[in-house]
Amino acid sequence: MSSEKIRRVLILGGTGEASQIAGALLARTDLMIVSSLAGRVAEPRMPAGLVRVGGFGGVAGLGAYLRDERVDVVIDATHPFAARISRNAELACREFGVPLIAFRRAAWRAQLQDRWTAVADFASAALAVDREGNRVLLSIGRKELAAFSGCTKACFLVRAIERPDVPLPLFSKLILSRGPFSIEEERELLRAQAITHVVTKNSGGDATYAKIQAARELGIDVVMIERPEGDRAAFGSLDAVYQRLEELLVTERARV
Numbered sequence: 001m002s003s004e005k006i007r008r009v010l011i012l013g014g015t016g017e018a019s020q021i022a023g024a025l026l027a028r029t030d031l032m033i034v035s036s037l038a039g040r041v042a043e044p045r046m047p048a049g050l051v052r053v054g055g056f057g058g059v060a061g062l063g064a065y066l067r068d069e070r071v072d073v074v075i076d077a078t079h080p081f082a083a084r085i086s087r088n089a090e091l092a093c094r095e096f097g098v099p100l101i102a103f104r105r106a107a108w109r110a111q112l113q114d115r116w117t118a119v120a121d122f123a124s125a126a127l128a129v130d131r132e133g134n135r136v137l138l139s140i141g142r143k144e145l146a147a148f149s150g151c152t153k154a155c156f157l158v159r160a161i162e163r164p165d166v167p168l169p170l171f172s173k174l175i176l177s178r179g180p181f182s183i184e185e186e187r188e189l190l191r192a193q194a195i196t197h198v199v200t201k202n203s204g205g206d207a208t209y210a211k212i213q214a215a216r217e218l219g220i221d222v223v224m225i226e227r228p229e230g231d232r233a234a235f236g237s238l239d240a241v242y243q244r245l246e247e248l249l250v251t252e253r254a255r256v
């Protein structure tokens, strides 16, 4: 491989950080950057530069893409709850000998005034909140709402970007809106709707943290769904991702 070769980097995205990485690497003349989105929302926020949309077709499909597009490095910057694509990336990269850099933002940690109940999954969260008298803000996206479809006791305020395609809990009101929401907006919503419980994934990061802050201020219970991933190795900062990318590029250049 000649040292002038342009290296192809595939960013598995769908997060703010993935867009940040694409933006930061876009000006590099030694790299060709392609961002990949799952295509879950009709009008996604597009990262800068080249973008492909839609699933690859499992590990085999992703492997074929890496081979056909001659991808040199994969950066997995998907959401911490997008466990399947991350696992697929690990397997496909291993099989095709493509270096993988995984980024995972840090999980939120409870502060002193927080009233959190940590649960392992969506079904446990549904069990924890479905009680008469509870008024629950369900802010977990569309994908996992089915775990709450059988709830019949609590009143739910379901917030999603697009209309869910599963039955909502018996007592529910749907708000279609896209964040980020400010702390003022979240405080107002929790107060106006007399919310007693917030159900959320432990996504980490700033973009969806305002509801946690607002719940803390108002003394509202939070049911925190912990991450599905166990202790998969990943970098926790974008600087570490950029540094690892440089190391890989230097190693590859030294090989020619």
Ligand code: NAP
Pocket: 012, 013, 014, 015, 036, 037, 038, 040, 053, 054, 055, 056, 057, 058, 059, 061, 062, 077, 078, 079, 081, 082, 083, 084, 085, 086, 088, 141, 143, 201
């Ligand atoms: P997932 O359960 O891990 O993946 C399900 C399937 O969707 C994958 O097997 C893959 O299909 C496809 N896919 C996922 N991410 C993709 C990507 N970046 N590019 C191409 N195909 C992708 O993922 P998910 O939880 O549904 O999340 C989908 C996307 O939304 C991710 O990109 C993620 O970063 C973003 N997102 C997720 C959440 C969340 O809470 N889960 C929140 C914010 C953003 P094939 O097997 O056919 O390749």
